[in-house]
Amino acid sequence: MSRTVIRGGLVVTASDELHADVLIEDGRIAALAASGTPAAETFTAGRTIDATGKYVLPGGVDAHTHMELPFGGTFASDTFETGTRAAAWGGTTTVVDFAVQSVGRSLREGLDTWHAKAEGNCAVDYGFHMIVSDVNPGTLKEMDRLVEEGVTSFKQFMAYPGVFYSDDGQILRAMQRSAENGGLIMMHAENGIAIDVLVEQALARGETDPRYHGEVRKALLEAEATHRAIRLAQVAGAPLYVVHVSATEAVAELARARDEGLNVFGETCPQYLFLSADNLAEPNFEGAKYVCSTPLRPKEHQAALWRGLRTNDLQVVSTDHCPFCFTGQKDLGRGDFSKIPNGLPGIENRMDLLHQAVVDGHLTRRRWIEIACATPARMFGLYPKKGTLAPGADADVVIYDPHAEQVISAETHHMNVDYSAYEGKRVTGRVETVLSRGEPVITEREYTGRAGHGVYTPRSTCQYLT
Numbered sequence: 001m002s003r004t005v006i007r008g009g010l011v012v013t014a015s016d017e018l019h020a021d022v023l024i025e026d027g028r029i030a031a032l033a034a035s036g037t038p039a040a041e042t043f044t045a046g047r048t049i050d051a052t053g054k055y056v057l058p059g060g061v062d063a064h065t066h067m068e069l070p071f072g073g074t075f076a077s078d079t080f081e082t083g084t085r086a087a088a089w090g091g092t093t094t095v096v097d098f099a100v101q102s103v104g105r106s107l108r109e110g111l112d113t114w115h116a117k118a119e120g121n122c123a124v125d126y127g128f129h130m131i132v133s134d135v136n137p138g139t140l141k142e143m144d145r146l147v148e149e150g151v152t153s154f155k156q157f158m159a160y161p162g163v164f165y166s167d168d169g170q171i172l173r174a175m176q177r178s179a180e181n182g183g184l185i186m187m188h189a190e191n192g193i194a195i196d197v198l199v200e201q202a203l204a205r206g207e208t209d210p211r212y213h214g215e216v217r218k219a220l221l222e223a224e225a226t227h228r229a230i231r232l233a234q235v236a237g238a239p240l241y242v243v244h245v246s247a248t249e250a251v252a253e254l255a256r257a258r259d260e261g262l263n264v265f266g267e268t269c270p271q272y273l274f275l276s277a278d279n280l281a282e283p284n285f286e287g288a289k290y291v292c293s294t295p296l297r298p299k300e301h302q303a304a305l306w307r308g309l310r311t312n313d314l315q316v317v318s319t320d321h322c323p324f325c326f327t328g329q330k331d332l333g334r335g336d337f338s339k340i341p342n343g344l345p346g347i348e349n350r351m352d353l354l355h356q357a358v359v360d361g362h363l364t365r366r367r368w369i370e371i372a373c374a375t376p377a378r379m380f381g382l383y384p385k386k387g388t389l390a391p392g393a394d395a396d397v398v399i400y401d402p403h404a405e406q407v408i409s410a411e412t413h414h415m416n417v418d419y420s421a422y423e424g425k426r427v428t429g430r431v432e433t434v435l436s437r438g439e440p441v442i443t444e445r446e447y448t449g450r451a452g453h454g455v456y457t458p459r460s461t462c463q464y465l466t
């Protein structure tokens with residue numbers, strides 16, 4: 001039996017903070033005991049990790065990534081190998097990526113394709129959601145089978161007409177199906193039909209710079225779509241999870257629905273908490289680095305997102321990691337912002353940025369772990385295997401130095417992308433050591449993992465319903 005003991009750290013979970021020693025046996029948490037007590041003295045192991053002065057955290061769960069996503073004539077630049085390695089560097093030990101159904105193809109074909117991309121390549125464990133781009137009777141039947149197989153959540157798009165877009169009827173049908181089979185609909189809530197009109201009009205006026213991407217994708221059109229998605233879900237009797245919420249007005253729609261007692265949930269991402277429309281307006285096409293959808297908003301929106309995280313009107317922070325290099329990929333939209341591939345890198349930065357939010361007083365430590373580990377695990381049926389440190393859980397553990405200072409930079413990051421959205425940002429706190437099922441993936445700031453250690457992790461249905 002392989003055993004590890006982590007001694008002397010402050011164990012932080014969504015519910016508790018405790019100076020405790022952690023015993024790991026065969027890849028799982030075997031026991032926790034208050035440090036220095038006789039119970040902790042009984043923990044013996046071949047490997048001891050001294051965590052004195054450090055935090056001992058459950059590995060991060062990033063429930064929204066897009067490795068190798070085909071978008072706008074190119075592919076997101078992180079593969080499952082490079083992206084999951086970067087995840088580990090940033091203290092994330094589980095990713096849930098989006099498999100894509102192509103229009104005219106089955107869900108199964110899309111899922112098989114994503115399995116082939118990931119299998120044998122991942123440094124940490126992974127699961128899949130399914131992007132449903134073509135709702136038809138066959139697709140609806142397939143959804144039932146996918147839920148049984150552990151793909152229990154489905155993303156639909158109210159944006160991107162002609163690509164991933166679903167109309168209200170298709171959305172309602174998928175929601176009705178998920179009300180029956182236990183699936184969770186994840187919604188990209190922006191009125192894409194209206195946005196496309198505004199895009200066309202902006203381009204006709206010669207407004208081609210990246211900042212117009214933010215101006216045409218209006219907060220009101222996010223709020224309108226959020227409202228519509230909520231009411232469609234209510235009609236269907238289905239729960240709803242709204243992805244990448246960025247606008248104050250959209251948070252208000254979620255808050256209202258939750259006050260009504262609906263099972264409606266919201267996710268935001270570090271880019272909406274730490275970046276703004278000012279970045280999109282950076283000169284010399286630099287703004288292209290910040291083009292994603294929903295777009296970065298004027299700074300004033302950040303307060304509503306922080307408040308939503310505190311009031312639990314927003315429950316999860318995921319990255320929507322979808323990197324495109326500035327040179328050669330973001331470039332495709334020089335002279336036409338609508339051709340800039342949408343997406344930002346961030347899988348490596350999420351845990352640190354949210355720790356900075358703890359330092360800045362936006363979040364408590366336990367809330368940090370709740371929104372980054374425990375709730376995403378519950379929301380997507382991975383708890384308590386993932387998302388907490390408790391006997392029986394996978395030994396996905398992060399030893400975190402809360403006092404280390406670092407400067408985020410593309411020079412030092414491990415994501416396969418030629419810029420950082422947070423270049424030059426100073427943060428307090430740093431991942432030191434990461435275990436995935438007990439195996440050291442990062443050991444005192446050295447990569448000691450391997451492609452293929454990470455395994456596919458089927459999920460149960462949502463464990464967060466009220």
Ligand code: URP
Pocket residue numbers: 066188244291292293294320322342343344
């Ligand atoms: O701009 C983004 N968010 N790109 C990834 C695809 C999506 O809509 O999540």
Ligand code: ZN
Pocket residue numbers: 010
């Ligand atoms: Zn302490």
Ligand code: ZN
Pocket residue numbers: 188243244293294
């Ligand atoms: Zn989206």
Ligand code: ZN
Pocket residue numbers: 064065066320322
């Ligand atoms: Zn996304």
